[in-house]
Amino acid sequence: MEGITSIKPFSHIVNTQIKCTSCGHVHDGICIDYHTAIESKRGRGTFNLVMKCKDCKRDMTAVLMNLPSIEYTEENGSDFAKLVGIKTTGCEITGFVLEKFTGISEGGAPIDEIIIDEDGSFADYIDATDETVSIMEYDTKIEFTRSK
Numbered sequence: 351m352e353g354i355t356s357i358k359p360f361s362h363i364v365n366t367q368i369k370c371t372s373c374g375h376v377h378d379g380i381c382i383d384y385h386t387a388i389e390s391k392r393g394r395g396t397f398n399l400v401m402k403c404k405d406c407k408r409d410m411t412a413v414l415m416n417l418p419s420i421e422y423t424e425e426n427g428s429d430f431a432k433l434v435g436i437k438t439t440g441c442e443i444t445g446f447v448l449e450k451f452t453g454i455s456e457g458g459a460p461i462d463e464i465i466i467d468e469d470g471s472f473a474d475y476i477d478a479t480d481e482t483v484s485i486m487e488y489d490t491k492i493e494f495t496r497s498k
């Protein structure tokens with residue numbers, strides 16, 4: 351990142367690809383919305399996504415853990431930052447799209463819209479503080495953790 355001190359996801363909706371862990375069916379274009387609260391029928395809590403697998407009809411649920419409060423900053427450097435955590439049951443996340451962010455420039459100006467283009471970069475000019483800001487490299491990865 352050049353001239354940008356931090357970025358965070360713009361939206362509270364994450365577009366994901368999820369895979370049913372029972373039958374392996376892959377569901378594309380599943381949007382998980384942080385502000386959607388769905389009560390589980392069996393009283394197992396509240397989820398951001400509850401759906402049935404098209405193939406095996408099993409329940410799949412997902413909860414977004416920390417969106418959009420986590421920021422990626424220069425301090426965590428060229429490494430990956432954990433921007434979104436998704437807790438799932440009955441399915442696993444096999445892909446997601448996260449390409450729109452907001453940020454803060456080094457001069458302290460808010461950057462309302464950072465949209466990473468297809469080659470993984472972004473560049474803009476901020477009038478107010480006369481700054482050029484850019485992102486040269488962007489990559490995402492998914493890490494799996496197990497919990498009880």
Ligand SMILES: [Zn+2]
Binds near residue numbers: 372406
């Ligand atoms: Zn299934």
